[in-house]
Amino acid sequence: MTRLTGTEPCGELRRASGHDFRLVPAAILVWTATLLGLLWHWVATVVCGVLGLVAACALIRRRRRRPSTRDPDWRLPVAGTLIVCGVLVASALAFRIAQAQQHPLREHAQRGGEALVSGTVAERPRLVRAAGYAGRPGGAQSVVVPVDLTEAVVGGIPVRSAGRILLIAPFEEWSRLLPGQDVTASGGLAPSRGGELTVAVTYVRGPPESKGPAPGWQRVAESLRAELRTVSSVLPAEPAGLLPGLIVGDTSGLPERVEEEFLDAGMSHLVAVSGSNLAIVCGAVLLTARALRCGPRTAAAIAGVALIGFVVLVGYEPSVLRAGVMGAVGLLALMLGRRGSALPALGAAVCVLVLYDPAMATTMGFALSVAATAGLVLLAPPWSDAMHRRKVPIGVAQALAVPVAAFLATAPLIAGMAGEVSLVSAVANLLAAPVVAPVTVLGVLAVVLAPLWHGGAELLVQVAGPGVGWLILVAREAASVPGAVMPWPAGWWGGLFALGIAALLVLAIRFRAARMGLALTLTGVLIVFVPVQVVTPGWPPPGWTAVACDVGQGDGVVLATSQPGRAVVVDTGPDPAPLGDCLDRLDIERVPMVVLSHLHADHVGGLSSVFDARSVGAVAVGPGRTPSWAWRRVAAEAARHGVPLLELKAGDRLTWPGLRLDVLGPRYSPASSEDDDGSTINNASLVVKAHTGAGRVLLTGDVELLAQGDLLDAGTDLRAEVLKVPHHGSRYSLPPFLGAVRARIALISVGADNNYGHPSPVTMRTLTSGGALVTRTDTAGDVAVVKDGHDIAIVRRGRSP
Missing domain, CATH: 3.60.15.10 (Ribonuclease Z/Hydroxyacylglutathione hydrolase-like)
Structure with a gap:
């Protein structure tokens, strides 16, 4: 056991495992304040910010009362981050949430009037698949276009306040828009969902009334994505639609059957570009740079350029931005010669991204990305080490620990938000893992090579083809397993119940008493819920x-x-x-x-x-x-x-x-x-x-x-x-x-x-x-x-x- 002394930089918050938790309180403060503000009222954000400042003052006061050099010095850095984040939360963050909640366009949206809106496209249009609509790739009929509002005219009266709106628009005319383009359109207003910064939804029925040029770098990124779709067409239809999704998150050509199978198998994260993709790309660049005898700092700088380019190529999705910021923090630490824990990078990413875009705090993709990363950092290493001590080869141990840790970390969120739990997710991801990295590297190389040598890019795609086919096969077989997806109570209570089960599973790995508690819990569930499903009233009911x-x-x-x-x-x-x-x-x-x-x-x-x-x-x-x-x-x-x-x-x-x-x-x-x-x-x-x-x-x-x-x-x-x-x-x-x-x-x-x-x-x-x-x-x-x-x-x- 490692002895903790006052000379250590993190003291009680740096455990023997080496994890640095000093940024965790600040990240929890920022995320919680944003959630409460969006889901309830902006005043809750101010209250959270003030409580953060009070906690920081209490830590500083306690530090002053114990000035001994042997006293752990973790309180000052934690207090410092809480002060910075508390001030930002209580001022800038609360102001942004209040501005969105009191936006004048919300009242018009409640009445459902017509509006002429102008703004700048904030993200790439997202496909909306519609049941009953045929004749379009993937069944898409519409796209959702997030737009940063500059002006709106409702009933001839201008509304000049800024804010985020969503345009629900026809696929053909709007799917080719790029971030940074200025657009003007008219349509019917509708209320936005609760718990987000979007002030209104505009239902557009025609093409943009005007649109400006996209930034040059966005046009380059779109041309590269188009090249990837073109070279992917040398594969059969299903792999050709899946490969762009694996590489850049482009699911426009993904068959709906494959998408549903990936969802049921718990593999949908593979077509939502996140930290794993960035880790693969940056890791490959770092290894290549080191093989060419580049120094650590030079290699990190080259990987940083690759990271920025990949984020631009993929687009500003919440999970991508989270992974990009975390990767940038990690690379910066490498350039400065400090190999810190991944936990501070995760905490910094949460603080920076939620303060930059508070709407991320309520998105499922962002929450799943953070939870999965935390699970991989906190759970996977000790589990793989424990298996290695029991004579399991280190590669096999890591391959087993990673999907199980990711599954347990994300299952409560999925259960609460989606109302279901995939029982085959861990096994499916374990079988898929060996081909994900090679397919990703080959796909990225094909993207880079396509504008220069089309034939070479097609060759790389064909080499990646069997791996893509294997992923489809794994998802299809996993989704076809009877009971692969288990219904689960949706909402907060369903999520908390799933969290309790996950915690019992984690404890059951180490403690016999926890295994007994898990068995009793499962027995109780069977006793309570099975009769409800079996005993049903007669049908049809009289009258x-x-x-x-x-x-x-x-x-x-x-x-x-x-x-x-x-x-x-x-x-x-x-x-x-x-x-x-x-x-x-x-x-x-x-x-x-x-x-x-x-x-x-x-x-x-x-x-x-x-x-x-x-x-x-x-x-x-x-x-x-x-x-x-x-x-x-x-x-x-x-x-x-x-x-x-x-x-x-x-x-x-x-x-x-x-x-x-x-x-x-x-x-x-x-x-x-x-x-x-x-x-x-x-x-x-x-x-x-x-x-x-x-x-x-x-x-x-x-x-x-x-x-x-x-x-x-x-x-x-x-x-x-x-x-x-x-x-x-x-x-x-x-x-x-x-x-x-x-x-x-x-x-x-x-x-x-x-x-x-x-x-x-x-x-x-x-x-x-x-x-x-x-x-x-x-x-x-x-x-x-x-x-x-x-x-x-x-x-x-x-x-x-």
């Missing part, structure tokens, strides 16, 4: 009037008539099987009408199942005819079964015994063009109010801001006891629209583990604050609305098998 079927990421609603075995179906989900099973469970034999709100695949894909062993009277659609492939499929299905195909419009009324449908919208007929983006098609959704035996049910399809505003402007009576929430609970719903419904029950039809962020926490809060009971098909399965005496209630069947 049901409407059922939201669990059809995955899509809509499928069944409305009962007073005649047994007969019901109207509104939308059919993305696939035939789930809706067909739901109708079978409800004993539906006759369907007087199938109403398709609009023609996206997640609403029409299951149409064929309605005809299976059932009699169908008619198929009804709205005014939209795009996408054309979907319209042709619907028309062909109706013709094949000899049923009429009808068009509904606002003002139409349809009646059956015990059921009446009033068509409220759309209030306009959109142009039918293959250039229609997803928003245009969604806003053409039929909006139908169903009058049932249990009350009124408002069915809204996927209407977004524009269509919702049209209904409000027209004075439409939207009141209903039950609301089928628009667009799977996306955040692009106007609070006044949701408030006008006055729903007591809100049904959200949404797929488990979807990639679109549905349902939005903002929409969920708006519904619950309005007094609605919210239920979701991804967690509750089929949901039935029933008549309960003189009231209405819901019955949840449980997740469909």
